[in-house]
């Protein structure tokens with residue numbers, strides 16, 4: 001596979017920095033542009049970016065000159081970690097000028113011709129791009145990731161929906177601070193505290209999950225129909241969203257049958273052996289006090305969902321805990337995997 005030029009939009013932010021880290025040494029993609037708000041355009045990335053992750057800022061990125069986001073970037077693929085207002089302005093404009101945009105932003109997620117993709121879960125939704133190109137006349141495209149908590153829920157629940165069928169689900173999230181971007185939640189609000197509200201989060205989880213676990217019928221998305229309720233909380237954890245999940249599944253399978261469905265789950269990325277794909281998308285742990293963010297969030301380089309405490313729920317049938325790394329599996333890593341999938345499937349041209 002030849003190397004494709006990629007741009008990171010919103011490169012100075014929390015997710016933008018993750019993209020830069022994950023794209024180092026990528027076998028198919030090389031960074032050709034980093035974009036920022038107008039105020040920092042023209043400056044060296046390394047001079048104006050406080051690096052938030054462990055290890056040194058990659059030297060190639062540090063030396064690059066930041067560009068304003070524009071529709072004529074020298075890149076085939078644009079990984080978008082923009083704030084929503086900037087995404088509104090630029091993502092469609094970039095698709096129109098031939099760029100393949102892989103977005104982490106809410107702006108286009110629920111559009112009726114835009115795939116909301118988890119590469120292992122609903123790869124067939126990529127066929128919506130044929131409708132998108134026809135309808136909008138774009139030579140490029142937009143593919144989106146979901147909200148970071150919705151990705152965690154849907155990845156672990158996908159084999160259960162496929163194998164048994166979900167009738168109803170209730171999830172309570174404990175979401176990391178990095179999910180709010182940088183500087184995010186003020187330290188005096190975050191420390192020693194749980195904040196039981198994250199703007200728009202419950203609505204996004206409830207809507208996006210139905211699209212993820214629904215189908216593409218060749219013309220339109222058909223949403224999953226089970227009843228779903230999300231409670232979203234911000235907790236004082238740096239990275240990694242933990243979710244407690246209670247489900248009613250058709251046929252009332254046992255905890256062992258649920259664990260087997262999760263452990264056996266594989267998708268197109270595993271079949272195609274994509275560079276960013278985890279070997280096992282879901283790891284099921286038997287320890288009674290796992291998963292925990294500080295112990296489990298980096299499983300398979302942060303690309304696996306880690307499930308534990310699968311047991312009977314006297315009210316709903318089955319319950320468990322799932323943990324995903326929000327800036328990797330819930331954002332930058334998921335986007336890179338989506339781009340690898342579409343490149344491997346021939347959807348991005350030769």
Ligand code: NAP
Nearest residue numbers: 010012013014015035036037069081086104179181182331
């Ligand atoms: P963030 O830390 O606030 O970073 C956003 C960055 O975009 C900032 O560094 C900002 O500042 C830059 N920016 C602003 N206007 C721009 C423009 N016109 N062109 C290019 N860059 C611009 O936020 P984040 O957490 O990385 O989130 C980015 C997007 O991903 C958001 O839409 C968010 O909802 C979504 N998301 C985040 C997560 C997560 O876990 N954090 C997960 C899933 C999705 P400067 O350019 O001025 O430095």
